[in-house]
Amino acid sequence: MINETIKSSLRQxxxxxxxxxIPPEINMERPANRTHGDWSSNLALxxxxxxxxxxxxxxxxxxxxxxxxxxxxxxxxxxxxxxxxNFKVTHRCLLQVLIxxxxxxxxxxxxxxxxxxxxxxIEFVSANPTGPLHAGHARGACYGDAIAxxxxxxxxxxxxxxxxxxxxxxxxxxxxxxxxxxEGAAIPDGGYGGEYIIEWASLMPEGLSLxxxxxxxxxxxxxxxxxxxxxxxxxxxxxxxxxxxxxxxGIERALEDLTTEGAAxxxxxxxxxxxxxxxxxxxxxxxxxxxxxxxxxxxxxxHRDKYERSDWLINVWGADHHGYVARMKAAMNALGNDPDDLxxxxxxxxxxVRAGQEVKLSKRQGDIIELRSIIxxxxxxATRFMYLLQSVDSKQTFDLELAxxxxxxxxxxxxxMAHARLCSIERNAKDEGFTQVNLSLSELEVLTHAREIEILxxxxxxxxxxxxxxxxxxxxxxxTWTRDFANAVHGFYHDCYVIGDGVSTELTNARLNLVVASxxxxxxxxxxxxxxxxxxx
RNA sequence: GCCCUCGUAGCUCAGUAGGAUAGAGCGACCGCCUCCUAAGCGGUAGGUCACAGGUUCGAUUCCUGUCGAGGGCGCCA
Numbered sequence: 305m306i307n308e309t310i311k312s313s314l315r316q317x318x319x320x321x322x323x324x325x326i327p328p329e330i331n332m333e334r335p336a337n338r339t340h341g342d343w344s345s346n347l348a349l350x351x352x353x354x355x356x357x358x359x360x361x362x363x364x365x366x367x368x369x370x371x372x373x374x375x376x377x378x379x380x381x382x383x384x385x386x387x388x389x390n391f392k393v394t395h396r397c398l399l400q401v402l403i404x405x406x407x408x409x410x411x412x413x414x415x416x417x418x419x420x421x422x423x424x425x426i427e428f429v430s431a432n433p434t435g436p437l438h439a440g441h442a443r444g445a446c447y448g449d450a451i452a453x454x455x456x457x458x459x460x461x462x463x464x465x466x467x468x469x470x471x472x473x474x475x476x477x478x479x480x481x482x483x484x485x486x487e488g489a490a491i492p493d494g495g496y497g498g499e500y501i502i503e504w505a506s507l508m509p510e511g512l513s514l515x516x517x518x519x520x521x522x523x524x525x526x527x528x529x530x531x532x533x534x535x536x537x538x539x540x541x542x543x544x545x546x547x548x549x550x551x552x553x554g555i556e557r558a559l560e561d562l563t564t565e566g567a568a569x570x571x572x573x574x575x576x577x578x579x580x581x582x583x584x585x586x587x588x589x590x591x592x593x594x595x596x597x598x599x600x601x602x603x604x605x606x607h608r609d610k611y612e613r614s615d616w617l618i619n620v621w622g623a624d625h626h627g628y629v630a631r632m633k634a635a636m637n638a639l640g641n642d643p644d645d646l647x648x649x650x651x652x653x654x655x656x657v658r659a660g661q662e663v664k665l666s667k668r669q670g671d672i673i674e675l676r677s678i679i680x681x682x683x684x685x686a687t688r689f690m691y692l693l694q695s696v697d698s699k700q701t702f703d704l705e706l707a708x709x710x711x712x713x714x715x716x717x718x719x720x721m722a723h724a725r726l727c728s729i730e731r732n733a734k735d736e737g738f739t740q741v742n743l744s745l746s747e748l749e750v751l752t753h754a755r756e757i758e759i760l761x762x763x764x765x766x767x768x769x770x771x772x773x774x775x776x777x778x779x780x781x782x783x784t785w786t787r788d789f790a791n792a793v794h795g796f797y798h799d800c801y802v803i804g805d806g807v808s809t810e811l812t813n814a815r816l817n818l819v820v821a822s823x824x825x826x827x828x829x830x831x832x833x834x835x836x837x838x839x840x841x
Numbered sequence: 842g843c844c845c846u847c848g849u850a851g852c853u854c855a856g857u858a859g860g861a862u863a864g865a866g867c868g869a870c871c872g873c874c875u876c877c878u879a880a881g882c883g884g885u886a887g888g889u890c891a892c893a894g895g896u897u898c899g900a901u902u903c904c905u906g907u908c909g910a911g912g913g914c915g916c917c918a
Binding site for chain 1: 897910
């Protein structure tokens with residue numbers, strides 16, 4: 305990478321000029337303003353104090369030296385502002401990204417190996433098996449799946465996991481609700497009042513016992529959820545059953561070990577976790593005085609199980625669960641698992657509007673807008689793209705009507721259209737007898753138009769963007785890149801004809817390389833988001 | 842009361858491991874098709890980065906406080 309080359313030449317320049325101390329880490333960044341160059345270093349500003357000379361003076365000295373001894377791939381070094389050293393990269397160096405993208409293709413370009421095959425377990429959705437997935441599950445579903453894809457792309461061994469709370473009181477109530485609806489009776493107090501219960505009860509076989517009803521209901525809910533997730537292209541590696549930990553005594557063992565570690569105690573007829581010892585603000589009940597487990601206890605056993613199977617755990621939880629973070633980390637800490645290996649990502653709420661009007665998420669008692677109906681309304685691609693559009697740290701609002709529209713102001717269409725246009729150029733070129741053939745650097749040198757340079761510059765940043773998205777578990781950074789890159793593609797499309805009068809054969813061939821490389825970039829980005837890259841629209 | 846996330850253009854949001862003139866899309870206004878999808882491209886207007894302190898050569902970014910929005914503080918799940 306060119307920035308590595310620049311770093312070592314900076315270091316060399318300091319040595320030659322006798323400037324010390326040389327910092328262990330030299331910081332290279334992309335200047336916000338392109339006229340400042342392709343790369344920039346704040347080296348002079350950073351060391352100015354220690355060296356005892358003004359930053360501008362140091363920057364002047366270093367850039368002067370480097371201009372006289374230009375590293376490979378650098379065209380110009382300059383000092384600017386309060387003491388930045390800016391680098392302008394050569395045209396040839398910029399063109400290299402084309403060769404890389406074309407050689408690696410959509411399955412290789414932008415892939416890194418920072419994960420080194422480490423196992424990361426991503427638990428997300430984990431809806432109760434008592435009903436269909438609803439609007440509230442959408443953001444976590446899209447987010448969890450996207451970070452799993454991104455982490456895979458940077459060399460982690462990613463595992464998608466869904467935790468099913470298939471035991472406990474709420475399953476009893478769910479079963480009783482189904483049973484009541486089956487018999488045409490009123491649902492019990494605090495029961496599941498949703499419309500879907502009536503429908504599901506009618507699908508249920510006659511004459512089942514309550515425990516059989518629960519088993520049927522659980523399986524039915526799971527299947528229903530699986531279908532919805534499949535529509536979104538989300539497939540879990542593991543559906544982990546809470547009940548299975550009763551059968552294999554995992555919960556019991558967790559309780560015993562907490563007691564052995566001195567992290568659990570008895571009080572008022574209940575068993576408590578001394579979570580305050582490990583950073584929580586109060587102790588939490590593990591076993592209620594009636595002998596029933598709280599939600600926390602099986603979840604502790606479950607997380608411990610995940611620790612045994614993975615190097616890194618990521619949980620995607622809704623904002624309403626954030627209060628749960630401290631106690632889970634405390635419990636893991638008590639059991640001797642490093643809480644830093646557990647990342648808990650909280651997703652903030654999403655508000656839906658339709659044509660400017662807020663969409664009420666809960667329709668009536670027990671019924672919430674189903675995720676399925678959102679997918680039906682706006683389509684799979686728009687669902688994924690829109691839910692990934694913004695940082696999960698922020699509350700989000702988006703318009704269903706806009707997301708469903710086939711119009712330029714719809715960001716999904718804007719990006720997909722850029723890909724479709726590139727494909728269209730390829731098809732038209734083929735009709736004219738041109739097919740894309742990988743060219744050499746010198747043959748690509750005809751690509752000098754400002755629009756072409758802009759594409760090269762954006763394309764080059766994709767691997768960095770993927771790395772950042774992985775490091776920060778932030779898929780929306782990839783979304784932003786695809787939107788910016790699509791903008792560059794549309795500009796190129798508009799101003800640079802690939803085939804036609806006045807375009808030389810050499811230029812057509814070079815531009816076809818740019819077209820295919822750009823397609824690769826868009827495809828890589830969209831793949832990571834789980835959005836299709838259409839050939840035609 | 843305590844905890845979490847957020848507050849950036851009229852609207853929806855990027856940006857911040859401290860850096861140069863704070864960006865995009867939409868909306869408004871003005872241009873651009875005899876030519877690969879005008880489902881597009883370009884331009885103009887629009888900002889006290891909620892507010893007040895602090896740290897720093899430098900703060901939208903870090904710290905403290907205030908205000909505002911949403912969420913959470915159960916022997917519920």
